[in-house]
Amino acid sequence: MMQGLTANSADKEAHIDGFEILRTIGEGTFGKVKLARHILTGTHVALKVIKKRRQSVASVQALFREVCGMKILNHPNIVKLMGAINTEEAFILVMEYLSGGDMYHYLKIHGRMTEVEARGPFQQLLSALQHCHQRGIVHRDLKPLNLLFDSNMNIKLTDFGLSNKCDDSGQMDTICGTPPYSAPEIFLGQSYSGPAVDVWSLGVVLYTMVTGCQPFGGKDYQELRKQVLQGKYHIPPYLSLEIRDLLQKMIALNPSDRGTLPDLMRHAWLNMGQKEPLQPPCEEDLKVTTVTTPGLTCNQIQDAGTGSVSSKKPQVGASIVTV
Numbered sequence: 502m503m504q505g506l507t508a509n510s511a512d513k514e515a516h517i518d519g520f521e522i523l524r525t526i527g528e529g530t531f532g533k534v535k536l537a538r539h540i541l542t543g544t545h546v547a548l549k550v551i552k553k554r555r556q557s558v559a560s561v562q563a564l565f566r567e568v569c570g571m572k573i574l575n576h577p578n579i580v581k582l583m584g585a586i587n588t589e590e591a592f593i594l595v596m597e598y599l600s601g602g603d604m605y606h607y608l609k610i611h612g613r614m615t616e617v618e619a620r621g622p623f624q625q626l627l628s629a630l631q632h633c634h635q636r637g638i639v640h641r642d643l644k645p646l647n648l649l650f651d652s653n654m655n656i657k658l659t660d661f662g663l664s665n666k667c668d669d670s671g672q673m674d675t676i677c678g679t680p681p682y683s684a685p686e687i688f689l690g691q692s693y694s695g696p697a698v699d700v701w702s703l704g705v706v707l708y709t710m711v712t713g714c715q716p717f718g719g720k721d722y723q724e725l726r727k728q729v730l731q732g733k734y735h736i737p738p739y740l741s742l743e744i745r746d747l748l749q750k751m752i753a754l755n756p757s758d759r760g761t762l763p764d765l766m767r768h769a770w771l772n773m774g775q776k777e778p779l780q781p782p783c784e785e786d787l788k789v790t791t792v793t794t795p796g797l798t799c800n801q802i803q804d805a806g807t808g809s810v811s812s813k814k815p816q817v818g819a820s821i822v823t824v
């Protein structure tokens with residue numbers, strides 16, 4: 502029995518540090534993910550148990566990247582890291598539990614989403630990715646299996662094990678990701694713009710959401726690589742003109758032809774049925790201390806940084822930042 506993990510032979514339940522372990526919900530590269538209940542509060546959490554033995558250097562580095570990345574990020578559509586437990590034999594990440602499962606299995610069970618069903622989750626995904634990119638974090642492994650749903654079908658981005666910090670230019674060179682979702686420049690082994698690589702994968706995810714299939718495939722890796730490098734994919738007749746245009750702005754062979762996240766947030770497909778066009782979040786100056794003063798717009802926040810005050814109608818939920 503793992504040190505710190507006690508098993509009560511009578512009712513065969515396991516406990517660790519104030520958590521009651523309920524069941525295993527997944528098995529990752531690092532080890533098992535267990536659903537647990539925090540005994541004091543009754544809150545359900547997911548415990549990512551990483552056994553220290555037999556971990557390769559690459560796995561420990563990926564774990565380090567995941568923890569560092571998640572500590573910088575704080576967004577309603579990104580899975581939260583709530584804490585960590587270090588036992589003799591394992592690191593245990595205490596993370597937010599999402600009861601809706603992942604999008605890969607959702608699509609397998611329910612088939613493709615309608616464009617109306619896909620719009621909300623995709624808007625949330627764009628917002629989560631914008632939050633990452635604004636903090637210099639590129640995910641690099643966007644795919645349905647890394648998208649989890651909560652009990653209200655809100656989407657949460659997870660698995661930052663392959664994410665990495667990019668410099669201001671965004672240039673990177675490590676080959677990683679999952680081939681059917683990887684951008685052509687990854688297959689070519691060229692150095693690449695991290696954000697643009699995520700935008701390609703985002704396009705492949707949207708295509709998968711509304712068709713239930715992947716745009717690129719083939720009997721083996723070489724066939725897949727050939728299809729991705731040709732950049733041609735089947736457009737089912739039921740797709741609207743607006744979503745076809747949006748897909749073209751993400752699944753573009755030339756990275757500089759792909760839309761930026763602020764551009765994509767303003768795209769017609771994302772704003773169909775909306776009263777106000779989607780606003781990309783304002784650039785937060787991260788070298789500041791945040792003081793909560795609800796009721797200010799982004800402009801007033803930016804003005805606060807420059808000392809002037811705009812007369813914009815206050816919005817609920819914004820907060821003032823002070824240098």
Ligand SMILES: CC1(C)C(=O)N([C@H]2C=Cc3c(O)cccc32)c2nc(Nc3ccccc3)ncc21
Nearest residue numbers: 526527534547580596597598599602603646659
């Ligand atoms: C800690 C964290 C983020 C995680 O690592 N996993 C694993 C485990 C299964 C799995 C997957 O199937 C797809 C992605 C991530 C994962 C989590 N799974 C859940 N809920 C869940 C609920 C029913 C089925 C699948 C997942 N909530 C949080 C997590």
